[in-house]
Amino acid sequence: MLRNSGEQYGLIAKLFHWGLALYLLGMFIFGKYLASMTVGFSNLHLFNWHKVFGLIVLTLILLRLAWRLLSPPPPTLISGAKTWELRLAHFTHIMLYGIMLCMPLTGWIASSATGIPISLFGLVNLPLIAPPSEVVEDVFFGLHGLLGFLLVLFVALHVAGALKRHFVFRDKTLRRMWF
16 A cells, blocks of 8 residues: 555655655764765765755655645554643654755755855756855854754654554554554
8 A cells, every 4th residue: 555544654655754764864874974074175075975865855855745745644543642742742743854854955055155066966066055155154054963963852752752652552653654
């Protein structure tokens, strides 16, 4: 079943969920590795790959959100959850989507402020969306790093919530998202 049903997440939602989870983990590790390096001509291509992969994340998130509109998730199953837990779960999802949208955008703005365009596989350069500016570069790379920290925090909350639902509430949420 490709689409979500009243009881189950469909294959496409599962592929987006787990595929993006793995992809973002790889991006985070790659980003931490790059942050430990000094930028130079010998490694500039690595930074460009991170930027290209980030734009792929942006595209995947937009597709994921479009799919969510076309195939809404099944209703929440929690019985016994407190109102604050439901609100925290909803807030966490909003923050995850917001961060996943903003991270590539802040990276693109910061990268544009360096004056070095992002090359898509050597075929085309993306337009610079900010003027060259060390201040803009510093602010947006700082925001990009902060968003990375917040992404880790909200992913941890998301995982903790899913595990609590599975082991404490014993509902089917985690199994509905599993293959």
